[in-house]
Amino acid sequence: GAVVSQHPSRVICKSGTSVKIECRSLDFQATTMFWYRQFPKQSLMLMATSNEGSKATYEQGVEKDKFLINHASLTLSTLTVTSAHPEDSSFYICSARWSGGMGHGGDTQYFGPGTRLTVL
Amino acid sequence: QQQVKQSPQSLIVQKGGIPIINCAYENTAFDYFPWYQQFPGKGPALLIAIRPDVSEKKEGRFTISFNKSAKQFSLHIMDSQPGDSATYFCAAISGAGSYQLTFGKGTKLSVIP
Numbered sequence: 466g467a468v469v470s471q472h473p474s475r476v477i478c479k480s481g482t483s484v485k486i487e488c489r490s491l492d493f494q495a496t497t498m499f500w501y502r503q504f505p506k507q508s509l510m511l512m513a514t515s516n517e518g519s520k521a522t523y524e525q526g527v528e529k530d531k532f533l534i535n536h537a538s539l540t541l542s543t544l545t546v547t548s549a550h551p552e553d554s555s556f557y558i559c560s561a562r563w564s565g566g567m568g569h570g571g572d573t574q575y576f577g578p579g580t581r582l583t584v585l
Numbered sequence: 586q587q588q589v590k591q592s593p594q595s596l597i598v599q600k601g602g603i604p605i606i607n608c609a610y611e612n613t614a615f616d617y618f619p620w621y622q623q624f625p626g627k628g629p630a631l632l633i634a635i636r637p638d639v640s641e642k643k644e645g646r647f648t649i650s651f652n653k654s655a656k657q658f659s660l661h662i663m664d665s666q667p668g669d670s671a672t673y674f675c676a677a678i679s680g681a682g683s684y685q686l687t688f689g690k691g692t693k694l695s696v697i698p
Binding site for chain 2: 467469471497499506507508509511514556558560562573574575576577578579581
């Protein structure tokens with residue numbers, strides 16, 4: 466249980482185009498999903514918190530008009546990188562909050578496999 | 586301000602050894618401490634987690650030791666194998682807050698045959 470998928474796993478696009486990344490919780494409902502960005506050999510940087518049916522909360526320094534987040538259902542959140550530029554190239558990872566415990570004792574986050582974005 | 590400090594940054598052990606990764610935190614509102622394992626090009630995978638009312642938790646070859654008074658916790662990997670070579674992140678979360686994970690900076694573990 467507690468599987469999170471991401472699609473696509475890898476995308477290459479031209480500068481100025483928009484890219485949409487989907488994050489799905491496959492076997493549980495997630496009222497809260499998170500989007501992270503990870504640079505090589507670094508830890509995960511939280512970009513935004515996405516709550517089902519409401520506007521996402523963005524971390525300081527993250528442009529909400531550039532990184533559009535939609536959490537339309539309890540199993541799907543999307544991140545759209547608008548007018549992508551080479552500096553947006555990165556590894557984007559989503560996670561879904563699950564309060565089911567599953568032996569771990571409480572709320573935690575399960576991560577998707579990540580999406581490698583390369584903007585040419 | 587880094588709220589979860591993780592050390593060492595990298596670690597090399599021989600097969601069968603017991604690597605130990607340490608983390609320390611400041612925020613006493615943290616009430617859940619998961620560890621994640623990440624392989625290159627993959628998302629982090631939940632490995633094991635602990636609450637502060639427990640001093641030790643073991644799952645398979647992975648053990649968390651927790652010292653609430655010192656605000657420290659550590660991951661031990663018993664009988665380490667080359668397949669355990671990955672980056673390990675400790676994290677902390679506050680159930681009373683936004684449920685956001687606060688990550689350590691990660692430890693790159695290499696287990697050599």
